[in-house]
Amino acid sequence: MNEQELKNQWLSYDKKLDQLLSINFEQLKALRSDKAQSHIRSFTKNHIAVMIFGILWVLLLGFLFYHGRDNVFFAISIGSILLFNVFAVALYLKHIIILTSIDIAESITQTQEKLVQVYTSYTQTGRVLLLQTPFFCTWWYSEELVQNAGLTFWTINLSVVAIFTTLSIYLFRKFSLKNTSEKWVQRTDKFFGAEKLKKSIAFLKEIEEFKKDR
Amino acid sequence: MSPGQVNDDFIALLNDHKGIIYKVANGYCHDPEDRKDLVQEIIIQLWGAFEKYDDRYKLSTWMYRIALNVAISFYRKGKKKTTAPLTQNLIELTAEEDSGELDENVHLLNQFIDELDELNKALMLLYLDDNSHREIADVLGISESNVATKLGRIKDKLKTKFSQLNA
Numbered sequence: 001m002n003e004q005e006l007k008n009q010w011l012s013y014d015k016k017l018d019q020l021l022s023i024n025f026e027q028l029k030a031l032r033s034d035k036a037q038s039h040i041r042s043f044t045k046n047h048i049a050v051m052i053f054g055i056l057w058v059l060l061l062g063f064l065f066y067h068g069r070d071n072v073f074f075a076i077s078i079g080s081i082l083l084f085n086v087f088a089v090a091l092y093l094k095h096i097i098i099l100t101s102i103d104i105a106e107s108i109t110q111t112q113e114k115l116v117q118v119y120t121s122y123t124q125t126g127r128v129l130l131l132q133t134p135f136f137c138t139w140w141y142s143e144e145l146v147q148n149a150g151l152t153f154w155t156i157n158l159s160v161v162a163i164f165t166t167l168s169i170y171l172f173r174k175f176s177l178k179n180t181s182e183k184w185v186q187r188t189d190k191f192f193g194a195e196k197l198k199k200s201i202a203f204l205k206e207i208e209e210f211k212k213d214r
Numbered sequence: 215m216s217p218g219q220v221n222d223d224f225i226a227l228l229n230d231h232k233g234i235i236y237k238v239a240n241g242y243c244h245d246p247e248d249r250k251d252l253v254q255e256i257i258i259q260l261w262g263a264f265e266k267y268d269d270r271y272k273l274s275t276w277m278y279r280i281a282l283n284v285a286i287s288f289y290r291k292g293k294k295k296t297t298a299p300l301t302q303n304l305i306e307l308t309a310e311e312d313s314g315e316l317d318e319n320v321h322l323l324n325q326f327i328d329e330l331d332e333l334n335k336a337l338m339l340l341y342l343d344d345n346s347h348r349e350i351a352d353v354l355g356i357s358e359s360n361v362a363t364k365l366g367r368i369k370d371k372l373k374t375k376f377s378q379l380n381a
Contacts, residue, residue, distance in 0.1 A: 010342045013320045017233045107355025213360045
């Protein structure tokens with residue numbers, strides 16, 4: 001069978017489909033009255049809600065930083081947390097700008113590239129935010145505590161800080177898309193969403209390859 | 215144009231081109247329940263974009279852009295819940311088609327399309343629906359020569375597949 005014959009068969013299948021398909025108007029009416037939202041729009045709305053929460057959180061951190069700046073431990077801890085969160089809010093803002101610029105009627109490579117970029121950056125934001133965890137263990141330290149607390153106190157406290165630091169760096173690195181063949185690492189990756197991220201990045205590469213004229 | 219007129223025009227468009235939605239949804243989604251959700255998502259997006267439709271483009275090409283964009287995103291994100299779960303299909307097939315009376319070659323062609331990656335699948339669907347290289351390039355966002363090169367490769371694969379089956 002040659003190419004044209006095959007194409008003709010497909011076109012006659014198309015005509016046949018047109019006769020056999022019917023629209024369920026009742027469902028269509030229900031869909032319109034439900035004001036159903038598209039996934040992109042609800043994803044954007046979620047982003048806006050999280051960003052508003054993030055801005056309020058940053059303002060609170062700024063307030064705390066300003067009023068507690070005399071305590072060096074508090075200032076460093078809250079200041080660091082503040083910077084991580086400002087970074088996250090800025091990225092969310094960037095995502096919202098990209099998401100609102102998406103026109104679903106644009107070309108496929110253009111739209112998909114934007115969507116995958118937002119998804120990739122979204123996961124990376126979570127990855128970076130993990131690094132703020134140890135600072136939540138140190139904000140309440142004071143010079144008085146440093147001078148007077150005993151060895152047992154510091155052993156326990158610094159162990160907790162060390163555990164959180166190790167864990168946050170471990171998870172940060174797990175999201176870094178390094179390939180590994182160990183099964184337990186693959187399972188961890190899957191649990192923390194790194195697998196989806198890898199797929200998104202692979203798709204982004206696929207789009208770039210697809211656009212190449214060769 | 216009044217909202218009622220927009221709705222009537224949209225329904226007429228949907229009726230004229232329902233095959234596009236069906237073929238795209240079928241090509242990217244195998245699970246009947248998920249497919250129902252995908253069809254709903256495509257229609258929501260089409261409806262939302264209809265008022266901004268740019269009549270410099272062919273209606274079918276515009277529909278393909280949206281339907282393929284939604285299907286690829288849906289496929290990549292995996293199973294998900296829609297905001298308004300449906301109990302019935304928005305676009306239904308009569309029992310006759312469901313009984314599997316598809317021509318064998320069309321069936322094989324559907325199988326072949328199924329094996330392609332998301333972007334090449336879009337390319338093949340557009341090609342089979344008799345879109346020009348210019349239109350395919352526009353929908354996909356690549357050059358016309360790139361379309362020709364990629365189509366050439368896919369056709370070679372298709373020839374090999376059919377000749378193997380006929381041998």
